[in-house]
């Protein structure tokens with residue numbers, strides 16, 4: 424017998440929309456609905472997708488005046504759920520936790536824009552399915568690491584497992600997209616730096632011993648992030664390029680590609696191939712520019728900003744709620760997102 428878990432998605436932006444379309448077809452999940460706070464064309468989209476739409480109670484009248492059939496209030500949706508996937512704009516998850524989830528005793532998954540430390544911390548762990556999947560089992564509140572943090576864990580952990588203490592340090596130059604494809608905000612013609620990138624501390628939350636340094640630059644693009652990772656080896660024996668590539672051959676959510684000229688090629692290919700939302704949901708190691716020089720291995724990989732965290736949230740549900748083994752969870756995620764198949768297609772397209 425299938426036990427249905429009732430899930431409410433609080434927020435219907437770039438991440439919430441993607442979570443909704445993935446979970447709506449998972450037979451073990453009953454999608455309670457999605458939250459809308461603004462009255463815009465996304466309400467129509469959600470209703471056309473046959474999701475129940477919930478809104479703040481004081482705004483329900485205004486939604487109805489515009490002809491949108493809202494099912495109920497945010498409180499009612501949380502009450503009807505076994506789990507909330509909070510996909511609110513950055514930082515708002517904390518208020519949702521205090522106003523709704525805690526008083527109603529509901530477990531919740533928060534996204535990477537929320538705080539892990541300090542007064543507005545929402546959870547005591549950041550999940551990365553490659554590193555600490557098991558630790559999330561039975562937890563009430565967990566943060567799913569952001570797209571960049573998820574990608575870093577996915578690439579660093581196989582290297583750490585294979586080469587261990589031989590790795591002296593990791594340095595990552597993170598080249599970030601300015602906006603997502605669906606965002607209406609303008610893309611500014613500038614390269615901006617981040618004075619205090621959160622990614623370094625976030626990764627150390629699940630790989631505490633990593634000697635890791637991250638710098639982040641935002642560039643005028645909507646097409647994925649690119650990480651240039653420098654891995655320094657300390658014992659004078661540096662792995663070959665083939666040894667590095669072998670590390671990733673069977674990794675979930677890692678494609679190894681050769682002939683892309685930039686991140687736009689990968690995103691456009693995903694759109695052309697009809698992948699849901701134009702996402703690949705993975706990182707792509709660019710083998711053509713993977714270099715071994717002196718004591719350093721240089722690995723560049725593009726990271727699908729909007730897609731990365733969707734299977735990660737699904738895996739986190741498998742640990743938190745279903746308490747499945749990681750192996751079983753990966754099988755289910757592979758089935759739902761067709762990761763192996765899409766990886767093979769991408770590797771062939773960019774051979």
Ligand SMILES: NC(=O)c1ccc[n+]([C@@H]2O[C@H](COP(=O)([O-])OP(=O)(O)OC[C@H]3O[C@@H](n4cnc5c(N)ncnc54)[C@H](OP(=O)(O)O)[C@@H]3O)[C@@H](O)[C@H]2O)c1
Nearest residue numbers: 433434435436437438459460461511512534536570728729
């Ligand atoms: N975009 C990415 O590539 C990406 C990748 C990984 C992680 N994340 C993280 O995922 C989270 C969401 O990002 P996003 O890109 O999806 O943002 P977004 O597109 O700006 O969407 C945010 C959503 O929050 C909704 N909202 C407003 N007030 C809310 C409230 N009180 N409670 C719940 N939702 C509320 C908004 O609703 P209305 O539209 O109705 O106003 C909007 O749909 C952030 O923590 C972000 O850091 C984003």
